[in-house]
Amino acid sequence: SELFACAGFGLRGPVLGADAEAHARLFKVNVLARLALAHAALPGMVRSGFGRIVFISSSSAFQPLPYLATYAASNAALLSMSEAWAAELAGTGVRLLVACPGGMQTNFQRAAGVKTLPSERLMAPAEVAGRLVRALPCGATTVIISSRSLAMSLLARVLPSAVTIALWKNLMLRLR
8 A cells, every 4th residue: 555645735924924723724734634644544554564655745844944934843743753653664564755855836835925936946746756756665764855955954954053044034034
């Protein structure tokens, strides 16, 4: 059996720009729905000794993003949960992969109120899917799909969080 879960949405703006229920709804879709789907599929996968679960997270999983905070936090939660579950499932025949692409050519930006920059190269969903298919047999738990995601993950590891948060706050206020 296989489960590919990639639904999600974002809320752009200050924390008080949306009510608490909107933030909760985001977590319900972006994290809890995937948890429920995987939890329902896992018993059969474990019994059969084979299964693959692929969660699509985001480059936003690697650091806090002011004005897109709840979205980034939901992706960080999904990344952490996925990596931990992958370790728990080792030896069962079930493989869990979490993918962190950068911006994709979907309706996400428009729906979330995120501006697309003229110079920005968003990845086609087919390109992301192709990279996922190539990553599945490699045995990794986390796959960073784009150079944007790789840069975001590296910056989050080498720079102090106060620096990256200030940089992202400035970017989100001015450009996004």
